[in-house]
Amino acid sequence: MSYTCGYHQIFLCFCLLFCFSLPFPVKSDELHLLLNLKSALNKSTTGVLDSWGAADSICSFNGITCNDGGFVKEIELSNQKLTGVLPLDSICQLQSLQKLSLGFNSLYGPISEELNNCVKLEYLDLGNNLFAGSFPDISSLTQLKSLHLNNSGFSGVFLWKMLEKMTNLTALSLGDNPLIRSPFPNQILKLKKLSWLYLANCSIEGKIPPAIGGLTELVNLELEHNHLSGEIPMEISNLHKLWQLELYYNNLTGKLPVGLRNLTKLENFDASANNLEGDISEVGYLNNLVSLQLFKNRFNGEIPSELGEFRKLVNLSLYDNMLTGPLPQKLGSWSNFDYIDVSENLLTGPIPPNMCNKGTMRGVLMVQNRLTGEIPATYGNCTTLKRFRVNNNSLSGVVPAGIWGLPVVDIVDIAYNRFEGPITSDIKNAKEMGILSVGYNILSGELPEEISEATSLVKIELNDNQISGEIPHGIGELKRLNVLNFHNNLLSGSIPDSLCSGVSISDINMAGNSLSGKIPSCLGSLATLNSLNLSRNELSGKIPDSLSTLKLNLFDLSYNQLTGPIPQTLSIEAYNGSLVGNPGLCSSTVELRSFKPCRPDSGMSKDVRVLIVCLALGAMVLLASLGCFLYLKRTERRDGDRSLKEESWDLKSFHVLTFTEDEILDSIKQENLIGKGGSGNVYKVMLSNGVELAVKHIWNTESNGRRGQSSTAPILSKRAGKAKEFDAEVQTLSSIRHVNVVKLYCSITSEDSSLLVYEYLPNGSLWDRLHTSQKMELDWDTRYEIAVGAAKGLEYLHHGCGKPVIHRDVKSSNILLDEYLKPRISDFGLAKIVQANSGKDSTHVIAGTHGYIAPEYGYTYKVNEKSDVYSFGVVLMELVSGKRPIDPEYGENKDIVSWICSKIQSKESVLSIVDPRIPDGLKEGAVKVLRIGILCTTTLPALRPTMRSVVQMLEEAEPCRLVGIAVGKDSEQKKEHH
Template sequence: MSNACSHRQIFLSLCFLFCFTFPCYVKSDELQILLTLKSALNKSSTDVLDSWAATGSFCSFNGITCDGGGSVKEIELSNQKLTGVLPLDSICQLQSLDKLSMGHNSLYGAITEDLNNCSKLRYLDLGNNPFSGPFPDISALSELQYLYLNGSGFSGRFPWKSLENMNNLTVLSLGDNLFDRTPFPDQIVKLRKLNWLYLANCSIEGKIPPSIGDLTELKDLELQLNYLSGAIPSEIGKLRKLWQLELYGNELTGKLPVGLRNLTSLEYFDASINYLEGDISEVKYLTNLVSLQLFMNRFNGGVPPELGEFKKLVNLSLYTNMLTGPLPQKLGSWADFDYIDVSENLLTGPIPPDMCKKGTMRGLLMLQNRFTGEIPTTYASCATMKRFRVSNNSLSGIVPAGIWGLPQVEIIDIAYNRFEGPITSDIKNAKEIGILSAEFNRLSGEVPKEISGATSLVKIELNDNQMSGEIPDGIGELKALSSLKLQNNMFSGPIPDSLGSCASISNINMANNSLSGKIPSSLGSLPTLNSLDLSRNELSGRIPESLSFLRLNLFDLSYNRLTGPVPQSLAVEAYNGSLAGNPGLCSSTIKSFKQCPPDSGMSKHVRTLIVCLAVGAIMLASLGCILYLRRKEKDHNRSLKEESWDVKSFHVLTFTEDDILDSIKQENLIGKGGAGNVYKVMLSNGVELAVKHIWNTDSHGRWKSRSSTPILGRRSGKEREFDAEVQTLSSIRHVNVVKLYCSITSEDSSLLVYEYLPNGSLWDRLHTSRKMELDWDTRYEIAVGAAKGLEYLHHGCERPVIHRDVKSSNILLDEFLKPRIADFGLAKIVQANGGKDSTHVIAGTHGYIAPEYGYTYKVNEKSDVYSFGVVLMELVSGKRPIEPEFGDNKDIVSWVSSKLKNKESVLSIVDPRIPVAFKEDAVKVLKIAILCTTQLPALRPTMRSVVQMLEEAEPCKLVSIVINKDGEVKKKEAMDPADKFNL
């Protein structure tokens, strides 16, 4: 008996000891798991993990919450700038873990671990991380209530069956992933406790099932940017708790369902960019709406007058439909109204007067309708207004003076109306205005001299009015000005000489006025000018020799009173019509002009003597210049050598700093640009390099001395371009992007050393005497290669790179005519926080600039896509982006659009140098170019899709290409490539 008791006591003691010490072992294991997690995230740029040490209690670690027994219950490390590979198999060994929140970080890699060991999880957030590969099965996580995987980089087939047992799910967020296409998953409509369902942009196709109405707890339903088709089911009206309904960017058809009126809690409703039709009367019952977005559909009928009584409504977008009748006059008068866009409809009546009653309105966009009446004076005091656009209507009266001087306005667009009266001096207060578009009205009076105070102006379009007086000299103070259109008015007096100070200007049109005096020679110093029309005025005197230095696509001085000889560089047959109607002009080379008279009053011998003396003087002067330049070059090279240089290499270098500096001399100069000179360098081993030499300037554009310092930390434009180019190119490794070997910088100047591309640019090959060398196969290969380079910039870099100046002169060709994207001086890297770039300086080159620059100034990847579409049009047609044959204010995009009438007309676009056998292949590429240059950015393909489409358009391969609203390839099938261009 005593022996048995002894054994029992020993057993109980062991049990007690085991139970007492087991938590220590558990805690030790949990500490090790957390330290393993910290080690995996050791590249973190945050200090959130500094408290995670081997000593002390892990329950005090940042982001860790323990349960009553001292075990890890929650890991909350979202939005902490963490990076690394997540060790999920280790994390899932935390037996009490019910919350894992790692969203909004930079975690990467594939999820290959078995998450089913995390069976107690109620909350899992891996959203907004750059993971890769498919997402694994999580069937065992039956306790889950919150699942966030949105924007996580996952692809392939999602394990929808995993959701079958998750009956407690209240939040399911899977959107913005590249999952395989799938019909609307049946498993979703069985999750009856869901109140938040985010399935946007995750490749769901087919119809929205009527059973969606069974999810009666839903407050947020987001299905936008998918492939959904068919009608919106009436059963959606059962979701009476809905606060937000997002259906935009699909292929939905039919009318708004009658049951929609039951969603009286709805505040945000967006069904834009679909094929919906019928009236919008159902929305009149949704009295709690804050935002209503139904743009780009096929709706007709009137705007319900009840919208004028909506007390919360702040955003209304109904543009690009077929709506008729007036707008409610009380619209936007109740809440802090933000913007209205009802453009491109058939609306009539007056503009509602009180949308800026609360002083919060930012956008009034009502262009291209049939509105009548005057602009209500209430908008003259709307200090928050940024975009005021009412063009293409039947509005009349005098524009309220305060409109011209709204302090935050970026666009004033009142073109194509019947407005009268002057532009007032208030415009000096419009410090943010970039575009003033008032053409085709009945405006009168002078351009106020106070316009010089609107220093952000990029475009002034006042053509086709009744304006008079002199053009103010202060217009030369508008340093950002790129386009000045004053044609078809009654302006008189001289052209301001100060206009030569507008270094960014590319388009000047003053035709059909009464301007007099001489043409300012300062116009010849404008570096970016490519269109100059001064025709049908009363200009006199000689044509300035300085105009010879311009590279103009459009040039017209016809029907003036110009006299004297035509400058030699302008005395070509191509400019005959551009100089017509000036009987006082003469030329020794153009037959249609009278011959310039020989010098008179002296004998032939005297003239010969003068010529000989002049030639001798020129020779002596030339010799002196040569000696001076050589001496200057030696001094220049010596000064370069004396500077202190900092070399940053991005590839293995086979040359030294001295090899480069010794080659920066006049005889090696191969190009000049706005950013600096370009030199060709031949190394001793036969390798050729190109070196861009950029002189640094201070923030006011003056040359910097060694002793100068940046003013208040500002950097000059050239320095910023240099920084942009180095930042962009240093990390890029792609066969179709020009290779940057190194940067060499000093305080006074900077050098960028590139690979040398011997065949120049695509512009040179297409638009100079060498263009015969490019057959269609070569053009096609250039298109594909350049597209792949841009695709890499947009999709292959850690953060997308927006080039912002895509054009044929920035596509360089190697010895095998393989393309490289070059010149990244204007490039922007998309910031990780998603911030959008916005600037009043239009980046890019006239003819390539996307139309959205004109009204938003927003820079994004779709702007590059538009510019690349222009390049494709160049490749197909052989024409420049701007040609005189296109007509006034027309570019290659509008010219191509005008040709899309029938097969013969389409084929006429193709460069006649392309053989007939390849014309239909060229049309396939033209079709892609048209998609790329669609007016609305959202409807343009991504560069990834452009590459795919171009590869499908390989010569001798007949395809049709259709893309969906978010820019991805929809389908491909054989058809006639010029079949009415049903894009």
């Protein structure tokens, strides 16, 4: 027998020996790698990683899928609230890994080039995270079929060239990242297998290349929110499989391309907010459309009648164009129609009657057209309607009774039409209605008492109608009421005292009626009242002294039957026109020369006058004695010269203190007063060690420490309000540690008042530096640093605290500046900490300052972080323009946001917005910040960036390059903008 091996046997033995000598991956190694991944990611509240244990089979781990050999093939951990830095050195040692899905988490930090070691990956999803820096070159991942990096936090330059080797890609999603601007990447045009392409909001500029028509497998194409210009290429009509085409918020011009009608599978088409023109006849062939959005363009001609036959159409938004002709009368008859917005066109004819056939309609928005006819009765039964706005048309007839009582409606706005008939008692069912606007019609009848049951009403505008009868007594039960416009009607009777119970009312206009009786003195207790117009009525009696305490922008009592002396504080030249037409009024001052001087009643006997004088003198002596006694007892508790030490104080410290309670109390005196505000007086305190502090003194009883009201109810109410405000500020600031948030050292409280001790900021507020007569010039570099610092402070409040803190009063006067002009967010009297179990936060009092308040306050009281983002956007506009939020220059009822948006038409007009004190060489950098401000003030809160994104965008802003304002006009919401 031969013991010699044949050649083939030797070769087989050699191969076996060689193979066993290689480092072959074993499952225990993969277990170790997965446990490394678990330790790197903080535990999620979903508990998804709890099943990952050392003794278990890796194939039983949550989110893990193995291949037939028992090795990890897929990791699916998306939307699991994971945080931490990805350990790619461990992950990419899983040699069979084909899918890595980690989207919708809170992962952060950079992504290293070690990702290239995951060579078998076919699916990679890192989108919707908080990564930083640029995305690495991953050219080696040639087997990728799906790449999702959208909204992941990546910035800088994206290496489009790496896509050339990824010819297997079917899905590419890179949108919503603050990338550096670049032309449309031609590398994408070579990816012939692409079916899903999402490049929205990633700074692509230039024209859409005609070669896009070669990607014939595309089902979804999204290029919105970029800087694209030129025409939509005709070749796009070759994409016969398109289901969705999104091109909105660019600078596209020209007409809709001929051949668009070939996209018969298209269900969602949005080319809004561009500069497109011509007719829209091509869309009349797209009979599978579910959503059609072409608003804010220059389209003309008629709406294709074929839209009335579309069986799937549920959303139609064509507002702000120049469309003419009638609306298709069968529109919305066939599907679960959702909303229509065709406002601001030149449309004629009647309202289509059947859009709520299926009972799903949420919005009818047809503002400012030339529509005629009546409101179809069917809409009175449309219980899903949230907004019904048809103002500024030529509509007529009686409003269907059901319209007044729609159960979930936010706004009913039918002003500036020819409607007649009454407001019916059905309004008691409108529990969610915030705005009722019916002015400038010919409505008649009495205002139903049931209006008091529409408890969500914020604004009632009934002016310029023929409404008669008395004002319902229950009007005061509307606790959220802010605006009450009843002027120019036929109302009679007295002004109800219940109106004084409104806690947030700011505007009362009852002019031009037949109201009689006395002016309720309790109107003087409406601390939020800003405008009071009771002119052209039949009011009698004296002007209540309590009105003197109000701080009104508009005050008009002219042309009534008022008598008696004009209160001293109202006897000024500025109020001459506000009081004319009342021949019974008299004035004891020379300022109002047009009124007769007041004098004693000549019909009174001399003895009676002497008796009255004696009694008055006696009363004055008694009051003076009492006043002196109270002054001696309490003058120091009202910021006088004596010490506050007589009271019992409770000190709570939040930092290590280098001062004593007595040092603070001894410094609360008049000569140290540096400011007054609605929440209290502010004093500057110089400690013995040279440290300067700021102390806010808040009275717990009444604003400004006033006493002596006749009723205890307002006192208790104000006391509760001050206490709540103080608690809010202490709760918010005591736990905050951030360089851009003002530091609260301690609180010192007593029964009557409270003290908050802050760090002292010597350079005042940003408002002072920008707008006051003593303003200090701020160069652009300083303004930019203030913007970034303030943004970081707000970012910390929203994202860095245990629970998000909503400031609710962000404005330039609440951004204080230290000795180096570094900003601090201050004044947290309105702040609210969002509780984890509270859902969407809301409040029943409008918080904030006019000019900074987000527009959603006009129809809802919902408050969230995006409300702060809007206010901060206004601050950015102040920094860039140097202008105030509210200014007569902008026109009636306009603010800085609408003014700036009206001027965004060309590069030259945009540059004209920039403060002329900023040198020309720096204006382009300022425009980049302006663009961020525009994004922050988008009407729809959901479209506003988070403060984390705002900080990233500001840090990416380079002063040397101009970011074109591709938003074209103001970034309004896509839907239900009115």
